[in-house]
Each structure stands twice: as structure tokens, then as C-alpha cells.
Amino acid sequence: MTDQREEMVSALQDEVLSEMAETFFAARKAVDDEMELFRSREDELRRAAQRALCRAGWLADLLTGPDMAGQLWHALGVPVDFMRLAGGTDACPHRDVPFAWTRSGRYEKLLLEVYEDTWRAFDCYVNGAAATVPGRPGKVRRLGYRRYRQWAAEINRMVDKANSDHSPSCVLGMARSLDVEGQEKLKVAGSGMEGYSCALDATLALPRLDEDVPQLPDLPELPPPAEAARSLRALARRIWNERRDRAAEAMARVEQAQE
Numbered sequence: 001m002t003d004q005r006e007e008m009v010s011a012l013q014d015e016v017l018s019e020m021a022e023t024f025f026a027a028r029k030a031v032d033d034e035m036e037l038f039r040s041r042e043d044e045l046r047r048a049a050q051r052a053l054c055r056a057g058w059l060a061d062l063l064t065g066p067d068m069a070g071q072l073w074h075a076l077g078v079p080v081d082f083m084r085l086a087g088g089t090d091a092c093p094h095r096d097v098p099f100a101w102t103r104s105g106r107y108e109k110l111l112l113e114v115y116e117d118t119w120r121a122f123d124c125y126v127n128g129a130a131a132t133v134p135g136r137p138g139k140v141r142r143l144g145y146r147r148y149r150q151w152a153a154e155i156n157r158m159v160d161k162a163n164s165d166h167s168p169s170c171v172l173g174m175a176r177s178l179d180v181e182g183q184e185k186l187k188v189a190g191s192g193m194e195g196y197s198c199a200l201d202a203t204l205a206l207p208r209l210d211e212d213v214p215q216l217p218d219l220p221e222l223p224p225p226a227e228a229a230r231s232l233r234a235l236a237r238r239i240w241n242e243r244r245d246r247a248a249e250a251m252a253r254v255e256q257a258q259e
Helices: 002-040 043-063 066-075 081-085 103-127 145-165 169-178 180-189 199-204 225-242 246-258
Strands: 130-133 136-141
Touching: 002 145, 043 103, 043 145, 066 081, 066 145, 066 199, 066 225, 103 225, 103 246, 136 145, 136 180, 180 225, 225 246
Parallel strands: none
Antiparallel strands: 130 136
């Protein structure tokens, strides 16, 4: 009878230990999988940021320089810090110059269209691109920079919970508590987890993510084209009056790219 009881106790201990191990490693694997998916989206967002900055650089070129571009962003209430990240226009896809009866009219329309391209690229990066999903009605937003930062915070909450609820010292302590005979021997020998648990947890703790995501630029959200149109038209007319040669050269570069 005693042997049967010991076998049942041993089997129960094995089952509890197995379940504890599965829970411990499952919690860590869930965090690892989420982090791997998180990092896999970084390159996609970086390319979206490059497209947005490229178009901002192209818009600044059409505005005849960063000084006029800065005036536009100030007029629209947009922080101008991002302008230092904007690149040149070489890698930007060029478009047809819209038709108008005058050169100034063509310049103004082109400026409006390039701003719309820039706004769309910034919106895609900041908020995510709208896309259709098979089997789901309407459109949904793909991942954008803002949601990416929220995702980092959510992963860190998963990390904190895994480190707190499934710490190595807690799991080992529970495992040792099941071994009554072993516990007695450790007490006699003066051994235990005291003094080791903090070091063990610190060494094996899951790392947190940097929620600031410094490797990706924090670009502003631009006003929609309809809201920016009045400021754009006024600035286009002013530039054409004050810097006609430079504006015409910028537009000519667009026309040459069509050939």
C-alpha cells in the first residue's frame, strides 16, 4: 500500500512539474514570438519613412528651398524638425506636370499634387496604409508608426508579466517545495534559494523593448490636402512672383524626368 501511495505521489509530482515547465516556457515563447514579429515589421516601416521623407524633400525643392518649405509648415502648424531628415529628389518618382493655360498655373497645380503625394506618404507611415483584407468588408489600416509604438508598450507589459508571474526563482522554488525529502536535506545542509533568487531572476529576465523606437523617425501628421490648399496656393503665387526663375527650374526638372 505504501509503495502504491509513493508511486501516486511521484506521478502527481511529475505531472505538476511538467505543467509548471510548460507554463514557464510557453509564457517566454509567446513573448519571443511577439518580439520576432515586431522586429520583422521594422524594415517595412523604415521604407515607408524613407518614402515620406523623399517626397518632403521633393516638395521642398519645388518650393525653391528649405526656407520656403519651412514657411509652409509653419503656416500649416506642422513642426519643422523633420526637415533635417528629408533627402534629395533623385530617388523620388516624378509625375506628369498638370495642364494649365499659364506656367504659373501649372506650377501651382503641380505643387498641390506633390503636397497630396507627400501627405499620403506621411499618413501611410504615421497611421498606416488603408488596405483591403480578403473576407473582411471595407478597408482596414495596416501597421503605422503610432501603432508600432503602442505595440512596443504592449510587448513590454507581456515581458513584465512573464518576469513577474513566471520568474525562474518562483518556478524553481515551487519545484523544490514538491520534493519534501530533498527540502529536509537542504535545510540540514544549510542550502536553499536564499541569496540566489534575485541574481537568478536578473540574469534570466526577459529584456524590455525600447518604446521610443529611436531607429525610426517620429514624423508629424500633415493636414489633409483640402485644409492645406489655401496656404499652398498663396505660397505658390508668392514664389512665382518672387522666385520665378527658381520655380521654373524646379518645374523643368519634373518635365525633363518625363522624357
